Amino acid sequence: MSASLPLCRPLSTGRPLGVAAIGYAFMGKAHSNAWRNVGSFFDVPAFEQRVLVGRDAVAVAFAAGKYGWAESATDWRSVISRDDIDIVDICAPGWMHADIAIAALEAGKHVLVEKPLANTLGEAELMATAAALARERGVQSMVGFNYRRVPALALARELIAEGRLGTVRHVRAAYLQDWLSDVETPMSWRLRKETAGSGALGDIASHAIDQIQHLTGQTVTEVTGTLRTYVAERPGPSGLENVTVDDAAWATLGLTGGVSASVEASRVATGRKNSLKIEIYGSLGSLTFDLENLNELGFLDATLPVREQGFRRILVNEPEHPYAAAWWPQGHIIGWEHTFTHQIRDFLCAIRSGEAPSPSFDDGLQVQRVLAAVEESARNRSVVTGVETGPLELIQVSSTSGAEEVGTRR
Numbered sequence: 001m002s003a004s005l006p007l008c009r010p011l012s013t014g015r016p017l018g019v020a021a022i023g024y025a026f027m028g029k030a031h032s033n034a035w036r037n038v039g040s041f042f043d044v045p046a047f048e049q050r051v052l053v054g055r056d057a058v059a060v061a062f063a064a065g066k067y068g069w070a071e072s073a074t075d076w077r078s079v080i081s082r083d084d085i086d087i088v089d090i091c092a093p094g095w096m097h098a099d100i101a102i103a104a105l106e107a108g109k110h111v112l113v114e115k116p117l118a119n120t121l122g123e124a125e126l127m128a129t130a131a132a133l134a135r136e137r138g139v140q141s142m143v144g145f146n147y148r149r150v151p152a153l154a155l156a157r158e159l160i161a162e163g164r165l166g167t168v169r170h171v172r173a174a175y176l177q178d179w180l181s182d183v184e185t186p187m188s189w190r191l192r193k194e195t196a197g198s199g200a201l202g203d204i205a206s207h208a209i210d211q212i213q214h215l216t217g218q219t220v221t222e223v224t225g226t227l228r229t230y231v232a233e234r235p236g237p238s239g240l241e242n243v244t245v246d247d248a249a250w251a252t253l254g255l256t257g258g259v260s261a262s263v264e265a266s267r268v269a270t271g272r273k274n275s276l277k278i279e280i281y282g283s284l285g286s287l288t289f290d291l292e293n294l295n296e297l298g299f300l301d302a303t304l305p306v307r308e309q310g311f312r313r314i315l316v317n318e319p320e321h322p323y324a325a326a327w328w329p330q331g332h333i334i335g336w337e338h339t340f341t342h343q344i345r346d347f348l349c350a351i352r353s354g355e356a357p358s359p360s361f362d363d364g365l366q367v368q369r370v371l372a373a374v375e376e377s378a379r380n381r382s383v384v385t386g387v388e389t390g391p392l393e394l395i396q397v398s399s400t401s402g403a404e405e406v407g408t409r410r
């Protein structure tokens with residue numbers, strides 16, 4: 001096992017942990033695959049895939065059989081009240097996160113919820129409070145920013161923490177997809193504010209924002225943002241329907257330790273499929289990462305003689321690299337889906353050890369603050385500061401015209 005991963009012994013105390021997953025679409029499938037495989041590659045506490053929950057009884061029963069769940073159900077409230085359920089894995093759309101997570105935590109269940117934490121800052125605050133109260137009773141919670149578990153990004157964080165980049169000055173992150181480029185692509189829950197909260201901003205810029213804070217160890221405090229919707233109407237069940245979220249988002253971020261960052265996210269970047277590119281520039285070196293080549297990390301060591309400097313490609317598949325020892329021999333690369341297995345391995349180990357899982361709901365709340373600040377900045381054409389302070393703080397909102405006004409953010 002990699003030196004950077006604490007051992008997680010499969011303790012034999014008590015019965016296996018009972019797991020329920022809520023949602024069986026894209027994320028439900030990715031999480032089910034991870035639950036099914038984690039025990040084959042990692043030493044984890046015993047668990048059982050008990051129930052898969054979905055609203056369509058026939059469809060969720062079919063999915064449960066296919067994805068290895070013992071049974072299926074259509075009522076999440078009855079499932080989370082069961083004594084044989086210890087873990088609730090929320091893979092449902094964002095508008096359901098708060099209700100399910102808070103109820104599950106109050107019922108004493110450990111909760112893993114997909115990113116972003118919530119659809120609104122208000123919901124995220126309630127979830128973080130519920131998680132803090134539950135944690136006092138030994139109930140764990142985690143938000144699924146799974147890219148923290150890409151071995152190359154975990155290695156990047158280790159190198160930064162070791163000082164190999166010196167003082168990190170600025171970070172560039174661009175998460176570009178094109179699955180909405182075609183104007184004929186129909187409406188879905190991801191395109192309605194009431195079900196998704198936001199568009200590219202919450203869906204994919206949230207990953208970039210979490211990475212920027214996680215890699216640097218610093219917190220976003222200042223935000224300037226822009227949002228754009230290019231395709232205003234899409235085919236819905238009863239004709240053309242208004243799209244009420246962004247297609248693309250941009251943000252300039254200032255962080256507490258002096259790092260500056262730029263974030264770009266688009267789901268209409270024609271030709272880009274799932275391209276999260278991150279570049280980190282420091283006084284002694286730089287790092288580059290591309291999710292479409294997720295086994296590789298580019299590293300420039302500026303302490304070398306200039307004649308020898310250049311970005312070298314680290315193939316992050318050595319046993320010494322995070323998570324890599326659990327899989328295959330050197331060079332047998334892994335994929336996007338393995339990050340979910342790593343995520344569930346870490347969640348199970350945190351449940352058994354009692355250590356707080358990361359990212360926590362507080363981490364998820366901080367990302368939500370940044371998302372809300374981007375929306376506010378885009379709405380008011382303003383610079384939003386004091387982002388990390390909290391829900392109802394008086395914040396400085398200086399419009400781009402320079403006029404100072406103080407507002408209260410909800």
Ligand code: SOE
Pocket residue numbers: 026177203204274
């Ligand atoms: C869609 O844009 C999406 O599925 C995101 O919701 C996921 O978080 C990301 O991992 C892949 O793209």
